[in-house]
Amino acid sequence: MTTVLLQHNKVRLALHELRAGEGRPLLHLHGLAERTPPNVPAHLEAWAGPVWGLDLSGHGASDVAIGAGYFCEALMGDVDIAVAHLGAVTVYGRGLGAYVGLLAAGGRAEEVQGAILADGPGLAGGGPSPSSPAVPTAVGPPPPGGTPDPWALYELTRDVRPPDYAATFARQASTRSGLDTAIAVVGVNRPPWLEGVIAEPGVVECTLPEALATFGQA
Amino acid sequence: MSDAITYPGARRPDRQRTVDSHGLAIAVHEWGDEGAPPILMAHGGFDFAGTFDVFAPMLAAAGFRVVSWDHRGHGDSQHAALYNWEADLRDAVAVFDAVSFDAVPVVGHSKGGSLMLQLADALPHRVSHLINLDGLPSRRSFPDVSDHQRTKLMAKELTSWLDHRRALVDAQRKPGTIDELAERRRRMNPRLEPEWLRYLVTVGARQDPDGWRWKIDPTLRFGGFGPWRPEWSMMRLPDIGVPVLAVLGTAPDPMGWGTAEADVLSHLPPAGRLVMLEGVGHFVHIEQPRRVADLVLEHVA
Numbered sequence: 001m002t003t004v005l006l007q008h009n010k011v012r013l014a015l016h017e018l019r020a021g022e023g024r025p026l027l028h029l030h031g032l033a034e035r036t037p038p039n040v041p042a043h044l045e046a047w048a049g050p051v052w053g054l055d056l057s058g059h060g061a062s063d064v065a066i067g068a069g070y071f072c073e074a075l076m077g078d079v080d081i082a083v084a085h086l087g088a089v090t091v092y093g094r095g096l097g098a099y100v101g102l103l104a105a106g107g108r109a110e111e112v113q114g115a116i117l118a119d120g121p122g123l124a125g126g127g128p129s130p131s132s133p134a135v136p137t138a139v140g141p142p143p144p145g146g147t148p149d150p151w152a153l154y155e156l157t158r159d160v161r162p163p164d165y166a167a168t169f170a171r172q173a174s175t176r177s178g179l180d181t182a183i184a185v186v187g188v189n190r191p192p193w194l195e196g197v198i199a200e201p202g203v204v205e206c207t208l209p210e211a212l213a214t215f216g217q218a
Numbered sequence: 219m220s221d222a223i224t225y226p227g228a229r230r231p232d233r234q235r236t237v238d239s240h241g242l243a244i245a246v247h248e249w250g251d252e253g254a255p256p257i258l259m260a261h262g263g264f265d266f267a268g269t270f271d272v273f274a275p276m277l278a279a280a281g282f283r284v285v286s287w288d289h290r291g292h293g294d295s296q297h298a299a300l301y302n303w304e305a306d307l308r309d310a311v312a313v314f315d316a317v318s319f320d321a322v323p324v325v326g327h328s329k330g331g332s333l334m335l336q337l338a339d340a341l342p343h344r345v346s347h348l349i350n351l352d353g354l355p356s357r358r359s360f361p362d363v364s365d366h367q368r369t370k371l372m373a374k375e376l377t378s379w380l381d382h383r384r385a386l387v388d389a390q391r392k393p394g395t396i397d398e399l400a401e402r403r404r405r406m407n408p409r410l411e412p413e414w415l416r417y418l419v420t421v422g423a424r425q426d427p428d429g430w431r432w433k434i435d436p437t438l439r440f441g442g443f444g445p446w447r448p449e450w451s452m453m454r455l456p457d458i459g460v461p462v463l464a465v466l467g468t469a470p471d472p473m474g475w476g477t478a479e480a481d482v483l484s485h486l487p488p489a490g491r492l493v494m495l496e497g498v499g500h501f502v503h504i505e506q507p508r509r510v511a512d513l514v515l516e517h518v519a
Contacts, residue, residue, distance in 0.1 A: 069300030
């Protein structure tokens with residue numbers, strides 16, 4: 001596995017090449033508290049082109065944000081830094097990575113050519129509206145190596161994800177990507193934000209092999 | 219020369235130090251006797267504690283130890299990798315912990331007002347009185363445009379934000395003269411006196427070899443997008459059990475929320491009071507420092 005280090009503001013990101021090849025890369029985005037797998041997962045083998053994986057801020061081999069302050073739009077910025085390096089990609093996101101992949105697909109629709117949203121840790125986030133206020137002054141110690149950052153785990157399970165807000169990113173992806181299908185939902189779980197996304201044109205529910213085939217040919 | 223610029227009644231803090239907030243250095247500023255009862259003050263977004271340089275000394279002169287801090291990335295506080303609401307709240311608690319574990323009066327302006335409102339809701343044992351200065355966002359006014367047009371506007375905003383993030387490595391704010399920086403700030407603070415804005419440059423900017431630069435982290439920018447809704451702040455207000463004073467300026471102001479009196483009254487808790495300042499803009503404590511200081515002193519008496 002080859003790793004490229006990229007700078008996003010003060011955070012150094014680790015972008016891993018899992019498989020070299022020709023054509024548009026598939027960019028793997030892990031779930032909350034996960035990291036990029038060391039090899040191409042078997043369920044993604046069908047992708048014909050190269051496969052890369054990005055460790056999001058506070059995860060894997062990427063830096064921890066000192067003082068925390070994690071939010072999903074910043075992680076969308078992480079993905080965009082990777083896109084600036086790779087060029088156009090198709091995104092496969094698990095859990096937290098699915099939500100961040102949706103944001104990236106809407107935010108940089110011309111360069112994120114399709115997003116596959118799958119189940120995984122951190123899919124629901126903090127729900128559709130704020131919960132009871134809390135101000136924790138401490139979390140558990142970081143694991144050896146520093147990641148996943150315990151503050152990232154705390155903050156990224158409290159971030160609010162309203163369905164209509166998520167839907168605006170699906171709309172951006174549909175209207176600006178040039179694709180008939182811009183978002184493919186391949187998971188089982190349906191947190192409220194994902195229900196809002198599914199209701200948008202250009203979003204399909206399908207199997208992972210179907211999604212890989214759809215975007216592999218796009 | 220920066221030390222040639224003064225402003226009537228403005229006084230720099232008597233003491234300054236830093237407090238560690240989970241690895242980040244937060245700059246704390248104090249006016250008044252160190253042994254006096256404390257009152258905590260939170261500034262607004264894109265401001266810094268030095269914007270209290272007239273207002274804070276008035277409370278200090280009345281017998282308070284006034285403690286404020288620069289939010290992360292603002293003023294003399296450390297620039298962070300990331301910024302969010304929860305982190306700002308934790309930074310505030312780190313400052314509170316460094317001052318007192320008893321309940322204390324808190325004053326917050328604009329974003330600082332909303333922060334202190336949430337802190338009072340989350341940690342009511344830390345707050346004895348809550349004073350909110352034009353910091354009660356209650357509604358968002360969208361322009362009357364079609365969905366198609368709104369999608370285009372958001373696309374522009376998203377692209378601009380992501381382009382900004384791509385260009386952040388080693389980014390610096392634009393240098394200029396004191397007058398140029400004051401003029402830039404005047405566009406967002408058109409109601410404030412030019413002399414005050416020139417004074418603020420000498421407090422909130424640093425002098426580099428090629429000119430003055432606002433200290434605020436270049437990562438931070440106005441506007442943007444996100445899931446946050448103004449009503450999520452207002453919904454905290456009815457929860458508050460300590461005496462609440464809300465002060466709203468009625469004059470339109472670019473940095474103001476345009477909060478309507480009725481929006482506040484319908485959410486005001488039983489121990490709450492709303493004061494509307496006619497003809498005053500968003501920066502009530504800067505436009506009318508004596509009047510607002512008297513309101514605060516009456517409230518905490």
